[in-house]
Amino acid sequence: MKRVKASRSPRVSKRARTRARLTEAALRLMAESGINGTSVSEIAAEAELANGTFYLYFRDKSEIVAAVCQAVTLAMHNEMNSVRLSLEDGAARVAFGTQQFIAIAAAEPKWGRLLMWAFSEYAAIKEDVTRYMRMDVALGVEQGRFTEPVDEFVIDTLLAILRAGISSRLDGAGAGVGARAAEYHLRILGMSAAEAHRVRVATNKLAERRNG
Amino acid sequence: MKRVKASRSPRVSKRARTRARLTEAALRLMAESGINGTSVSEIAAEAELANGTFYLYFRDKSEIVAAVCQAVTLAMHNEMNSVRLSLEDGAARVAFGTQQFIAIAAAEPKWGRLLMWAFSEYAAIKEDVTRYMRMDVALGVEQGRFTEPVDEFVIDTLLAILRAGISSRLDGAGAGVGARAAEYHLRILGMSAAEAHRVRVATNKLAERRNG
DNA sequence: TCTCATAATGAGGTATCTCTCATTACCTGA
DNA sequence: TCAGGTAATGAGAGATACCTCATTATGAGA
Numbered sequence A, B: 001m002k003r004v005k006a007s008r009s010p011r012v013s014k015r016a017r018t019r020a021r022l023t024e025a026a027l028r029l030m031a032e033s034g035i036n037g038t039s040v041s042e043i044a045a046e047a048e049l050a051n052g053t054f055y056l057y058f059r060d061k062s063e064i065v066a067a068v069c070q071a072v073t074l075a076m077h078n079e080m081n082s083v084r085l086s087l088e089d090g091a092a093r094v095a096f097g098t099q100q101f102i103a104i105a106a107a108e109p110k111w112g113r114l115l116m117w118a119f120s121e122y123a124a125i126k127e128d129v130t131r132y133m134r135m136d137v138a139l140g141v142e143q144g145r146f147t148e149p150v151d152e153f154v155i156d157t158l159l160a161i162l163r164a165g166i167s168s169r170l171d172g173a174g175a176g177v178g179a180r181a182a183e184y185h186l187r188i189l190g191m192s193a194a195e196a197h198r199v200r201v202a203t204n205k206l207a208e209r210r211n212g
Numbered sequence C: 001t002c003t004c005a006t007a008a009t010g011a012g013g014t015a016t017c018t019c020t021c022a023t024t025a026c027c028t029g030a
Numbered sequence D: 001t002c003a004g005g006t007a008a009t010g011a012g013a014g015a016t017a018c019c020t021c022a023t024t025a026t027g028a029g030a
Helices: A014-033 A040-046 A051-056 A061-086 A090-107 A109-121 A125-142 A152-170 A176-188 A193-211 B014-033 B040-046 B051-056 B061-086 B090-107 B109-121 B125-142 B152-170 B176-188 B193-211
Strands: none
Touching: A014 A040, A014 A061, A014 A109, A040 A051, A061 A090, A061 A109, A061 A125, A061 A193, A090 A109, A090 A125, A090 A152, A090 A176, A090 A193, A109 A125, A109 A152, A109 B109, A125 A152, A152 A176, A152 B152, A152 B176, A176 A193, A176 B152, A176 B176, B014 B040, B014 B061, B014 B109, B040 B051, B061 B090, B061 B109, B061 B125, B061 B193, B090 B109, B090 B125, B090 B152, B090 B176, B090 B193, B109 B125, B109 B152, B125 B152, B152 B176, B176 B193
16 A cells, blocks of 8 residues: 555655656746636647646645745745744744845745735735744734734735745845845834834845844 | 606616616625625626626626725715814824724724725725725824835735724724724824824814814 | 518537546556 | 456536627618
8 A cells, every 4th residue: 555665766755856847847837927827728839748747746736836936935834934933033034034035036936926816816825925924923012022912914915025035036126125124024023214224234244144 | 869858757777777787786795705706697697697798787797896995995985084184183084084994994884894804805905995084194293293104014014904994893893993994094104192192082082073 | 572681599509527438457476 | 278357448418618600770961
């Protein structure tokens, strides 16, 4: 019943490799043309597989969409978690997380563009993205750093600003947008413009040092 | 060549009435199921017309989408313009416009829901919605009420917050969301939380008086 | 009553998409 | 070499959508 042994030399099974080809093809196409704008046949063709092969790996299109979106948000969080989790101040985590998330989306435009489409076309992306945000905000509230009462509307607002930041950067705006989005987050959470700026600048210095 | 005379008793031509039936049907269906989620055949059926009749009034689907979205944003702006334009302070206009826009979207959910779909599925809605916003922000900047330098990213951020506010209210959040969105707008534009609150409350009193 | 421009009809051509399934290819251990 | 399980194929059934066009209906003035 269990897989007896891996075949030939492959470090990963053929099944896993084909699956990866499909998700990578889906990512490329969906980042370019959107989720609804990409058909299963196109994904299969991009992966150099026949149409029907797709359905040996995913029950339907929504399943690969979920897989791709989760993989992207996971990769983005992984890329920033070591520094982020080393910060003890909730406000610093918010400032760092926001900037870093936008920076990664801009550095890896395939990821950023997929996210933009997903915000419109795959509602569940919201939870994937806000998970880290909720934790950082809650930490800051606990520490008394934020005066704004935190509810779902605050989270929605922060997410909306994050989204606007990614969109701007993908449209060619400079890295300053990430820093501003981070300060806007802090202002929404109750800090004055000056205070938000101070916290953001201090956080950047600290994060720089943590990175080596 | 010109229309010689209106026929029968109608105050508006039959052509105009049929066109209106189509746009109203489109509004009802698209508010419910989205723009891409509504087919031309469904619109025609909802208007109690045959499939092909649609194309005697609109070149294609995108044309009726533009017409419906423009009609909705125009109606919303008309509904708040008399008070809004009577306010002389740019910051007050921002506070009033934001609250009022959200309030109208909540009071007329067909309009609000159409807007939500349009933000995802009809890019040109952005200009229709931000036109008033740009003017009010520019006025406030000119008057020295805002310290934040205003560029496209600020507008995108304000729009994103407006959108989050409408969405929350349509999901059942109370009227407080409109007030908070207005204050968030002012914070983004550089005001402290306390100052934003003060301006918003004062604006509401003033607007109340202007209304009678 | 008859004429004629305007209005409306709805079947159907073309295109695209999702998902199935009978068939074929591949590959490895015996 | 061969057997058997895994992997892959691609034609096509079934939906659904957009848009066209030859045809039919309507209704007001002559």
